[in-house]
Amino acid sequence: MTELRDFLELPYGELEDLNLQAKEQRKKRVAADVIQEERLKYLTDEKRIKAVTVLFSDLEGRLHMLDYDKKFLIKSYDNLTFDGSSIRGFTAQRESDLRLGIDWSAFYWAPADVFGGGKVLVFGEVIDKNGGIYSGDIRSVLKQFSQEQFDKHGYTLNAANEIEGFLFEGIDAERMYHETGSFEYVNKGGYYHSLPGDPLREFIDTTAEVQRAMGFENEKDHPEVAPSQFEINYTYGEVVAAADQIQLYKLICRQVATQMGMTASFLPKPVVGVNGSGMHTNVSITKNGKNLFWDPKGEEKISKMAWQFTDRILTHGNDLCLLLNASVNAYRRLDPHFEAPNQIKASAVDRGSMIRIPIGNEKSSRVEVRSVGPDANPYLVLHSIFKTGLHGETAKIKNLRQAERYLPDNIYTALENFRDAEWTGTLLGDDVKARYADLKQASADRCARLLGTIVKAPEVQFHHDVYNQLLWNIF
Known part of the structure; x- marks a missing residue:
């Protein structure tokens, strides 16, 4: 039967x-109508394409796909x-x-052995009934x-995300957690320790190959500190493209893992007693190709603008926590015993600080927000970091960058901070703010209020990143 099909591979x-x-083309901001015409011509001429997969994300960051x-x-x-x-x-x-x-600039050719033959991917934009952005x-x-910042100031907002995850035995390990009560490692090595042919290394290699083919421009990949934990890094990009790549990264990891009979999990702390998974978010701003966060004579060799950006995020650290740590399980990760970034500080060396100033040069100088969980909505994360860093307030706190302040250790406190903050209304609008808070309240109320030392089934099964509608519906 297959020889009768001639799909693009x-x-x-x-x-x-x-x-x-x-x-x-995307980087050079080629006009939308030019790219649209080019893509439509390509789709018309390429007879081996059968369908276009359109991707969009809901308010919590869950990825949805429609094949047209x-x-x-x-x-x-x-x-x-x-x-x-x-x-x-x-x-x-x-x-x-x-x-x-259709955002024709966000167009991807995907490997047929992973996504199926004859398909291409493109990101969609949700439009309300009045024709404006939803x-x-x-x-x-x-x-x-992002476009406003470019038009008004010439700013290009850049981001690079280091996304950690776990690889567990069996397909749908998260969905089945309410029955199994535990996750099973595929590898018990640790930081950098993995034999060339073991399942974790094979998963990392395959995922990296798919990412490379999809234009991610990989940098390095390795097992992480915890058993069965991984991180596959790629280069920075303009902020919307960077957020799109986070969604694709998680999609690729899940698909490759499933094909291997395993589960890629982005729960922040699926196993108590070992390091959790983070999504360290590195940000910078360029203008006319110049990195505005770099200053060889500045403190820690970053500019006054970069420090002001940092101070505003520190000021609003508690306001933003629910956006950066979006699930009940995320608050297990904010544990100081496991290099957790739970202190609302900025530091070049202390990995327990919410913000780290990495060693950089003119090209790589940046600010790293370390408190982000890998299951957060990447668009919300990057929107809140950049809008806060550029337009937020600066608190009159003595020694703001080193003051003894801590992020919440549970979702209820984070919810209270989020609801009480005027800034979150400015950031999202009151309607979206209320909707987001209601979704998080529902997740919190389905879970044990005290986290305790055992990962409870509800914090996994109502984890928004998992496609678990059957269990939600019978709650």
Whole structure:
């Protein structure tokens, strides 16, 4: 039967070339209408493509994918509607019609052995019934903010994320946790320790190959400190592209793990007693190619602008905590015994600080926000960090950068801080702020209020990053 099908299946090297060309167009901000015309022509001419997968994220950062028949999409790309009331955190049932626009610049060719033959991926933009950007689609909100900064000030917002995760035995290990009550490591090594042919190394190698083919421009990969823990790093990018890559990174990891009969988990602390997983978020701002965070004569060799950016994030550290640590389980990770960044400080050396100033040069100088969990909505994370860093307030606290202040150790305190803060309303708008808080309250109320020393089934099964609708519906 397969010989009758002639679907697009490109070698990894060819995929990489195509994805890097698309990435370069995006970096150079080629006009949207030019890219749209080019992509539509490509889809029309390339007969081996059967479907276009359109990706978008809900308010909590859960990735949704819709496959459109290619011929239908070419004819109807400007009139794609869907029911928003079925997406958590989106519209109420009475106003359920939303539209999907296509961000043609965010176009990816994917390996056929991982994503299936004859498919390409593109990110979508959620549009409300009035034709404007939908306030619950934080990707569109972030994109608009990024464009405003470029138009007004010439700023390009850059981010690089170091995303840690765990590889566990068995498919759907998170979904089955309410039955098993534990996760099983595939590897009991540790930092950098992994034999060339073991399952963790094979998973890392395969995932890295897929990322490379999709234009990620990899840097380094390795097992992390905890058993069965991994980190696969790639280069920085403009803020929206960087957030898109986080979503693709997690999707690739999950898909590769599933094909190997395993589960890639981005729970911040799935196993008590070992290091949790973080998503260290490195940020900088450039203008005309110059890194505005670099100053060879500045304190820790970063600029006054970078320190002001840092001070504003420290000021709003507690306000933002629920956005950066979005699940009940995330508060297990903020434990000082495991290099946890729970102190609202900035430091060049102390890894327990919320913000670290890494050693850098003119190109790499940056600020690293370490308190972010890997299950947070990447668009919300980057929007809140950049908008706060540029427009937030600066507290009149003596010795702000080293004052003894701590992030919350439970989601209830984080919720209270988030709801009480005026800044979070400014950041998201009151409507989206309330919706987000309600979703987090529901997750919190389904879980044990005191975390204790055992990971409870509810904090895994109602973890927003897991696609677990059957269990939610029978709660």
